[in-house]
Structures are given as C-alpha cells and as structure tokens.
Amino acid sequence: MKIALMDDYLNVARGLVDWSPVERKASLDVVDRPFSDIETAAATLAEYDILCTLRERTPFPAELIRRLPKLRFLCVTGKRYDTVDLEAARAQGVIVSNTPVSGAGAGAVTELTWGLILSLARNIPFEDRHMRLGEWQHGVGTTLRHKRLGVVGLGGLGQDVARIGLAFGMDVVAWSPNLTDERAAQAGVRRLAKDELFSTSDIVSLHLALAPATQRVIDAQAISAMRPNAMLINTARAGLLDEEALIAALSERRIRGAALDVYGVEPLPPDHPLRFLDNVVLTPHLGYFTREMLTAYYEFAQENILAFLDGAPIRVVS
Structure with missing residues (x-):
C-alpha cells in the first residue's frame, strides 16, 4: 500500500x-x-x-x-x-x-491569540519593521487593563482566553448563540447580547466553532457596530466573519485594526487585499502549529x- x-x-x-x-x-x-x-x-x-x-x-x-x-x-x-x-x-x-484532542499541545491557540492581541495593541510588528529601517517610534499603543474584552464563543478556548483577559485586569464579556448567564458566570465573565458586545468592546476575539448556524455570524452589521478604536482577533475560522466587510472597515479606518490567523482562501494569495493594509497583523494559520x-x-x-x-x-x- x-x-x-x-x-x-x-x-x-x-x-x-x-x-x-x-x-x-x-x-x-x-x-x-x-x-x-x-x-x-x-x-x-x-x-x-x-x-x-x-x-x-x-x-x-x-x-x-x-x-x-x-x-x-x-x-x-x-x-x-x-x-x-x-x-x-x-x-x-x-x-x-x-485524532483526539491532546494535552500535549494544549494552550497553543490561546497563546497565539494573546500574542496577536498584544502585537496589535502595542503595534509590535509595525514598530519592528520600522526599527529595521533605522527609524524610531511611529505609533501610540493601548493599555489593556480596564479595557473591555469581548469573547465570542465561550467553549474551552474562549474560557482560556477569558481567564487571561481577567488576569490582565480587563472587563471580560462574552456572547455566543447558546450562551446562558449561568455558563458565563461560571467562567467569571458576563454575558452580553451580540450587538452590545460588538458596540462596547475594545477587543473582540472569535472562538466559535464553524457550523451552518455560525457561518458569517460576524456580519457587516456587527463590524459596523464596533468602536473606532476597537480591534478584532480571529484565530478560529475565517467563515465566521464577513471578510469583505472587515476589509472595508479596515481600509476606511472605521476600526483600529485586526489580527488574523485564518483566511477564506489558504494559503493567502499574494495579491490578497489584506496583505496591503497596515492596520492588520497576519499570521499563516499558526494556531495549532507547534x-x-x-x-x-x-x-x-x-x-x-x-x-x-x-x-x-x-x-x-x-
């Protein structure tokens, strides 16, 4: 064989x-x-x-x-x-x-999620690129303490991300289609309606499983509701969000930025619009790749x- x-x-x-x-x-x-x-x-x-x-x-x-x-x-x-x-x-x-879920690599996606959050909040990739050009300081970062973290999907990964947000001193809230107040409280966070989470969160991190009910659940309306200084993180599945609506919001500076590890087409084509935006952090589907x-x-x-x-x-x- x-x-x-x-x-x-x-x-x-x-x-x-x-x-x-x-x-x-x-x-x-x-x-x-x-x-x-x-x-x-x-x-x-x-x-x-x-x-x-x-x-x-x-x-x-x-x-x-x-x-x-x-x-x-x-x-x-x-x-x-x-x-x-x-x-x-x-x-x-x-x-x-x-193959089953293994404890050997547990934490890989959570760790990458927080790497992306910190990279975006403190402009780390952007500043690194300019340091290599001999330049010095181009942006003002964001302190995470007291900011609101909106976790979309409060399963195992979402709970891990939420716990670290709490350790940073953030106000952590959550939403998913079937989330209850009781389950949110067990994770130490508050449940909000989807619209309120998107309109009030400083950082939104996606951790839903992709299914017919969650396909493009982060639609143009949800993205439009985000604050001008808000950031969106996706280490889950590209199909959860409307990629075109996100690109439009980033291009028009209607949100501060996004950090993405998953894409509608992978590998991401060389001429994809995301590659040419300076307010995104892009990684090549590294979540599980340890x-x-x-x-x-x-x-x-x-x-x-x-x-x-x-x-x-x-x-x-x-």
Missing part, C-alpha cells in the same frame, strides 16, 4: 515521529505543497491507498473523493472533520478516522494508520 502524509509544507512530519513501524508495512511519501484546485489534488493523490491530512489544509469534497479510486483510508488530524464529505466517503468505501501539537497529531495518526493496516481501524467517524 502507498501512504501520503499531506500538507506538510515545512517537511517536519518525518522529524517529529518515528514512522518506521508504518514503513515496515507500506511505502510512505510526504506531500509538501498545497493544491490550487481539485484537478491538481486528484492528479497528485490518485496513486495512494491511504492519505493523512494536516488539519483542514486540504478539503475532501465529493468531487475529489470520487476521483481517488484507490483511496481506502483517510486519516484526519484533529478532532474536526467537517471539510470531508463523509457521505461520499461511505459511498466509495473509504474509512475516515480522526512542535508539541504536531507531534501529538502525528503520533495519533500513526496509531490510526497501523490499526487500519492491521485490519482493525480505530477512531472511525465514517
């Missing part, structure tokens, strides 16, 4: 895990580039029986699955598998497994692949 470890842009997978137990049973290749379209993906992956993704970097819609006749097993790293058409996989006899988290993903993926090769698949979702 032939196996491909996909989406490993930096070629780190082989160095993080000993893949020799798998290679004693099958051949193993690394695919180190993104696919621009389904045609390219199908042509590259057609020869493989087993594919292992890296999170959601390559989606598997029905059209792609149908064009991979040899595919028998798809291992999705991470808990979520909403970019895979499970019905199409079942119809073609493809088994799909995921040595500890990737090692955990690949260790679980190896377990899944070996179990499939032994005829007893585990962690099967379809």
Whole structure:
C-alpha cells in the first residue's frame, strides 16, 4: 500500500515521529505543497491507498473523493472533520478516522491569540519593521487593563482566553448563540447580547466553532457596530466573519485594526487585499502549529494508520 502524509509544507512530519513501524508495512511519501484546485489534488493523490491530512489544509469534497479510486483510508488530524464529505466517503468505501484532542499541545491557540492581541495593541510588528529601517517610534499603543474584552464563543478556548483577559485586569464579556448567564458566570465573565458586545468592546476575539448556524455570524452589521478604536482577533475560522466587510472597515479606518490567523482562501494569495493594509497583523494559520501539537497529531495518526493496516481501524467517524 502507498501512504501520503499531506500538507506538510515545512517537511517536519518525518522529524517529529518515528514512522518506521508504518514503513515496515507500506511505502510512505510526504506531500509538501498545497493544491490550487481539485484537478491538481486528484492528479497528485490518485496513486495512494491511504492519505493523512494536516488539519483542514486540504478539503475532501465529493468531487475529489470520487476521483481517488484507490483511496481506502483517510486519516484526519484533529478532532474536526467537517471539510470531508463523509457521505461520499461511505459511498466509495473509504474509512475516515480522526485524532483526539491532546494535552500535549494544549494552550497553543490561546497563546497565539494573546500574542496577536498584544502585537496589535502595542503595534509590535509595525514598530519592528520600522526599527529595521533605522527609524524610531511611529505609533501610540493601548493599555489593556480596564479595557473591555469581548469573547465570542465561550467553549474551552474562549474560557482560556477569558481567564487571561481577567488576569490582565480587563472587563471580560462574552456572547455566543447558546450562551446562558449561568455558563458565563461560571467562567467569571458576563454575558452580553451580540450587538452590545460588538458596540462596547475594545477587543473582540472569535472562538466559535464553524457550523451552518455560525457561518458569517460576524456580519457587516456587527463590524459596523464596533468602536473606532476597537480591534478584532480571529484565530478560529475565517467563515465566521464577513471578510469583505472587515476589509472595508479596515481600509476606511472605521476600526483600529485586526489580527488574523485564518483566511477564506489558504494559503493567502499574494495579491490578497489584506496583505496591503497596515492596520492588520497576519499570521499563516499558526494556531495549532507547534512542535508539541504536531507531534501529538502525528503520533495519533500513526496509531490510526497501523490499526487500519492491521485490519482493525480505530477512531472511525465514517
């Protein structure tokens, strides 16, 4: 059998895990580039029986699955598998497994979120660029203490972000479609209505799961309600917000800035408007991308692949 470890842009997978137990049973290749379209993906992956993704970097819609006749097993790293058409996989006899959430890399997304908040609040990337040009001080930063942090989505990640906001001395409030006053109080924060959170928060940080009910839940109206000095942080999913409305607000200086780790198209195209705005901090989907988290993903993926090769698949979702 032939196996491909996909989406490993930096070629780190082989160095993080000993893949020799798998290679004693099958051949193993690394695919180190993104696919621009389904045609390219199908042509590259057609020869493989087993594919292992890296999170959601390559989606598997029905059209792609149908064009991979040899595919028998798809291992999705991470808990979520909403970019895979499970019905199409079942119809073609493809088994799909995921990997559990691991404590090994816990905190990675929370830490990046606060790195982005501080970078934006204190103009760190902007000042760094100008220091390298021989210049000195171009902007005035913002003190976080006593400012309002609006957390959108108060699950595990949202609660972690909220706790750090409280430690900074911030007034932390939260909203999500199903959040109750009781759950908010248990996290040490107050629940606000969506409109009030967006119109009164100095920093808004998104931590909702993407689902049909939350697609573009941060719409033009919500963005327009934000204060002129407000900042928006998204380390969750690009589909949560109206990207065009955000770009318009940033271009017109209707909000102070944004810090983004996720995008509607990834990798972000070189000519994307976000790349040309000076009031955004951009990172290339680094939220989960730490040595500890990737090692955990690949260790679980190896377990899944070996179990499939032994005829007893585990962690099967379809």
